[in-house]
Amino acid sequence: MILSCSNISKAFGSTEIIRHASFHIEDHEKAAIVGINGAGKSTLLKIIIGELAADEGEVVISKGKTLGYLAQHQELGGDRSIFDEVLEVKRPLIEMEAKIRRLELDMKHASGDELENMLSVYSRLSHEFELQNGYAYQSEVTGVLKGLGFTEEEFTKPVSALSGGQKTRVSLGKLLLTKPDIILLDEPTNHLDMNSIAWLEGYLTNYDGSVIIVAHDRYFLDRVVTKIIEMDSGNLAVYQGNYTAYSEKRAMIRDAKMKAYLNQQQEIRHQEEVIAKLKSFNREKSIKRAESREKMLDKIEVLEKPAEVNDEMRIRLEPNIISGNDVLTVRDLSKAFGPNHLFNHVDFDIKRGERVAIIGGNGTGKTTILKILNNLLPADTGEIRLGSKVHIGYYDQEHQVLHMEKTLFNELSDTYPNMNNTQIRNILAAFLFTGDDVFKRVKDLSGGERGRVSLAKLMLSEANFLILDEPTNHLDITSKEILEDALNSYTGTVLYVSHDRYFINKTATRILDLTGHTLVNYIGNYDYYLEKKELMTELYASDPSGNQENGAEAGASQTPEGSEVKQDWKAFKEEQARIRKRQNDLKKTEDEIHQLETRDGEIDGLLTREEVFTDVSRLMELNKEKEEIQTRLEELYEIWETLAE
Known part of the structure; x- marks a missing residue:
């Protein structure tokens, strides 16, 4: 056990945030703290690192173990470049390397005992330098920065010129490279694109220390953690397994x-x-x-009624009029900002009832496409046609559709003047704004609260074509699940940008991947996209023309031209099927081996009991079973070796 929290309690005024919470973290364990916004997750992290004092209880960290903490918001400054800022983490190695180089120069002019002493120090330092991976520290810094989504061209950018999200990524890179025994991360995926999140998953999964994460990214939690610590109404419960198992x-x-x-x-x-x-x-x-x-x-001790699942916020999206079958047609769309060409000659169609997700790396132009569709930005080239009776409802991550100086009440009453006071209050209550909350100004709200106001306006719009830019940003897991249910039951059409892979997997019927300055089309959810991504990117995104009708399609009737590509496609599908069958057979074999080995151990235990080894018939029966198990295990071991090869 590397960390123990015992009987932790914390209140702010009369509000009890954490009540008698206890849990522990083992060495190398990866755990997540989950709960709705305001449940006290970040507060608990701050108590663990000692930034906040608990009202009651204690935090015990194993002797000699180090902690590293990444907060949600970072205040980095100074004139150092991104690379130099992160490289500063390796200062002890840099100084050690400088000392080794000085010794190399000094030894040329030394002799006798002085030279012997220098050689001894040089040998010790060189050994220590090698143990700490000193010969690769610069490439290690480069690898982490690239993994977190920085290009080599950005390495020379001064930290002072970075956005808040970029500063958070720099701070995350510094933390990972310090390699503390326990890493505590508060919403580490908020400013990462999909590729960077996938890189971070791999890094943390293979990390030699322990990790505690606060995150709302359920795909990320499924792949990284093996323990869930749930915070609910001040109480804490611990579940073994990943997020899906916990759910x-x-x-x-x-x-x-x-x-x-x-x-x-x-x-x-x-x-x-x-x-x-x-x-x-x-x-x-x-x-x-x-x-x-x-x-x-x-x-009788009367049981308390369990809280209803997803009863905190109520969203019901429903169009007031049915659109035509062709909702959106886009042809030859291009956009560049100066020398930076985002996308060229992009074509795609959206049909009624589809839920289409646009994905891609940071800076590829996903939000730009949505802004062009909503006339917030002009396209360089291209034609955009809306279908018959199409009415757009737009949700933007910057909440530009909201008026910062208005109160929440006025924001709704001015947009929908036919609604009376009671109706407006009821709608706001459905999105967790009650009492005097309705008279708060929009500018005084948090990002999550502004998101809920935008969703409330969207619900009232009765639009039949929803265009959403990062709709799950700042939403807790419960609110995301509510939005998923609302979109899945929505009878209109949805086009959205998101990096929330779990959300995409639950809601998308089609994915457009903005890569290589064009859109690659996948007719399926995120799991399907992962299955086909490598092949489709190789086939289409490398096409220098970047001009694919309706984007490049995976799984559509438009089979790639050329017999060689068709054969590659067929071979790819057959190989995927073979791999799946082999994996299934391997798992079945491993399961049977485990069951038989467990039973073999049970028999060994039984054979040591007096009531068994004095009972001849029972003894013979168990010995016979043991022989049969050994025979079958020999067969299974051979099968396993064949499959594993």
Whole structure:
């Protein structure tokens, strides 16, 4: 055990944020802290690192172990370049290297005992330098910066000129390179594109130390963590497994609690009815029985009703008019900012009922496409045609559709003047704004709160074509699940930009990958995209013309031209099928081996018991079973070796 939190409590004023929370982290363990916004996740991290004092309880870190912490927002400054800022983490190695070089020069002019002493120091330093990977520290810095999405051209940029998101990435790079025993990360994926998130997943999964993450990226949590620490209404619960396992267990526990609550309520009602009936008999014996039952009823510890799942926020999106089948047609779309060409000659169509996700790296132009579609930016070339009866509802991540000086109440009442005060308050309440919250100014809201106001306006718009730019930014997991359900039941058409892979996987019916200055089309969700990505990028994104009708399609009727490409495509599909079958056979073999080895161990334990080894027939029976297990295991080991090869 490397970290232990025991009986931690924390309150701000009369609001109790954390109540008697206890958990521990093992060496090399990867854990996530989850909960709705405001549950106290960041507060708990700050208590662990000592930035905040707990009202009660203690945090114990194993002796000699180091902590590294990345907050959500970073304040980096100075004139150092990105590369030099991150390289500063390696200052001890840089100084050691300088000392080694000085010794090399000094040894040329030394002799006798002085030379012997210098050689001894030189040997020790060189050995230490090699142990700390000193000969590769510059390439290590380069690898981390590239992994976090910086290009080599950006390495020379001064830190003072960076955006908040870029500064967070620089700070994350510095933290990873310091290699503390315990890394604590608060929303590390917020400013990363998909490629960088995938890189960080691999880095943290293979990280030699322990990791504690606060994140709302469920795909990321599924791949990195093996323990979930849930914070809910001040209480803390620990679940083993990744996010999906936690979600399933939590649902099962909640169902069991709800069943117990309903059964108890039914029993209470039954007893109350019996008591009332006995009293109605108006006989001394009956009244005594009724009083006895009342005493029993008073002693019952009444169970609290479990909170409804996803009852915090209510979204119902529904168009007021059905559009034509052709919702959007885009032809020959191009956009550049100076010498930076984002995309060239892009064509794509959107049909009614589709939910299309645009994905791609940071800076490729995804948001730019949405802004062009909403007339917020001009295209350099191209034609955009909306279909019959198409009405757009737009959600932008910068919330430019909101008026910063207005109150929430006025924001809705001015946009929808036909709504009365009660209707406006009800809508805002559905998005968690109650009481005097409705008179807050938009400029005073957090990013997540502004997102909820934008969603409220979107819901009221009754649009039949929703264009959404990063709709899940600043939303907690519960709110994301609510939005997923709303979009999946929406009968209109959706086009959105997102880097939330779990959200894309749940909602998208088609993916447009903006890569190589063009759109590559995948007819499926994110899992399908991952399966086909390598092949499709190789086939299409490298096309210098960048001119594919409707984008390059995966899984569509437009089969790639040329017999060689067709054969490659067929061979690729066949190889994928072979790999899946081999993986399934391997897993079945491993499962059977595990079961038999477990049973073999159980038999060994039984054979040591007196009641077994003195019972001849039982002894023979177990020995026979053990022989059969050994024979089968020999067969399975050979099968496993063949499959594994």
